Amino acid sequence: MIFAIGEVLIDVIAKEEGPLKDVKSFEKHPGGAPANVAVGIARLGISSALISKVGRDPFGEFLIEKLREESVNTSYISVDEEKHTGIVFVQLIGAKPEFILYDGVAYFNLKKEDVDYSFTQNAEILHFGSVLFAREPSRGTAFDVLKEAKGKVPLSYDVNIRLDLWRGREDEMLRDLEKGLKLADIVKIGDGELAFLEERGINLEDFDFKLVAITKGSEGSELIHNNINVNVPAYDVRPVDTTGAGDAFMAALLTSLHYLGKLESLKLKREELLTIGRFANLVAALSTLKRGAWSVPTVDELKKYEEGRKVLL
Numbered sequence: 652m653i654f655a656i657g658e659v660l661i662d663v664i665a666k667e668e669g670p671l672k673d674v675k676s677f678e679k680h681p682g683g684a685p686a687n688v689a690v691g692i693a694r695l696g697i698s699s700a701l702i703s704k705v706g707r708d709p710f711g712e713f714l715i716e717k718l719r720e721e722s723v724n725t726s727y728i729s730v731d732e733e734k735h736t737g738i739v740f741v742q743l744i745g746a747k748p749e750f751i752l753y754d755g756v757a758y759f760n761l762k763k764e765d766v767d768y769s770f771t772q773n774a775e776i777l778h779f780g781s782v783l784f785a786r787e788p789s790r791g792t793a794f795d796v797l798k799e800a801k802g803k804v805p806l807s808y809d810v811n812i813r814l815d816l817w818r819g820r821e822d823e824m825l826r827d828l829e830k831g832l833k834l835a836d837i838v839k840i841g842d843g844e845l846a847f848l849e850e851r852g853i854n855l856e857d858f859d860f861k862l863v864a865i866t867k868g869s870e871g872s873e874l875i876h877n878n879i880n881v882n883v884p885a886y887d888v889r890p891v892d893t894t895g896a897g898d899a900f901m902a903a904l905l906t907s908l909h910y911l912g913k914l915e916s917l918k919l920k921r922e923e924l925l926t927i928g929r930f931a932n933l934v935a936a937l938s939t940l941k942r943g944a945w946s947v948p949t950v951d952e953l954k955k956y957e958e959g960r961k962v963l964l
């Protein structure tokens with residue numbers, strides 16, 4: 652089973668154009684990057700579980716119900732008796748999202764005692780992001796879980812830099828991102844985020860990763876493993892909504908490592924690296940043809956494509 656730890660929340664998405672200040676109507680969707688990745692993995696045919704926390708409220712019930720419908724194991728999600736389920740209001744203005752993320756919610760209140768640490772016995776991999784690092788007690792819990800899992804389970808990290816979350820505390824954010832990078836075996840990062848880190852003196856070459864994936868939007872992706880470096884052009888599509896393309900890419904990357912039997916060793920030949928990059932680009936591109944963050948295609952849909960069959964058959 653592939654595990655993800657992190658936020659699961661309600662994306663409250665504006666139904667009209669314009670700044671959030673003026674929007675009158677919204678639509679509720681399940682979201683949160685690690686939850687999106689867990690759903691993507693399950694759609695791609697591999698068991699997945701999410702370690703998180705929701706509130707004892709209708710939104711928490713909704714999220715658990717939706718995750719179960721997607722066959723994600725929800726038994727590692729605890730229920731907070733006091734804090735409400737996480738919620739974020741989102742508006743896409745051009746390519747740039749404007750968002751209001753609520754504080755004091757259940758996933759930021761994830762405590763060590765909420766986590767069943769025996770998950771490491773069932774986990775093929777543990778995937779994480781940066782959001783839990785932005786508040787306590789979730790930051791302490793996340794690092795504790797990651798340290799506990801390190802060496803037992805490969806760790807996968809989607810860096811996903813959201814400076815607004817740290818409310819301008821950039822030094823603190825960089826310190827936590829570096830801590831995450833030091834623990835990670837697999838890293839996914841957007842090219843813009845990579846440039847942001849390099850400008851601040853953080854270079855990926857200084858860490859000991861087994862696999863790095865740099866995503867470049869419509870330009871595709873670059874995969875780096877030991878001394879092998881491959882550039883994989885994007886799959887040519889006309890996107891309808893690119894929300895969650897990065898999460899779809901992440902889910903496909905981890906799933907393809909599983910199907911190729913490489914999750915444990917993380918030793919890859921150039922041809923395998925290309926196969927993984929092409930598969931992840933295909934899954935991410937197809938996910939942009941549907942609206943919303945849970946738009947990963949199914950195994951049957953993917954088998955229609957050569958890049959899909961190479962991994963799934």
Ligand code: ATP
Nearest residue numbers: 841866867868869871872885895896897932935936
């Ligand atoms: P986030 O979803 O957090 O923005 P990200 O920055 O990793 O994540 P992108 O780099 O925009 O996301 O996209 C991830 C992958 O999705 C790309 O590597 C590419 O394979 C695919 N993708 C994104 N945009 C397009 C596009 N316009 N056409 C084809 N593929 C795309």
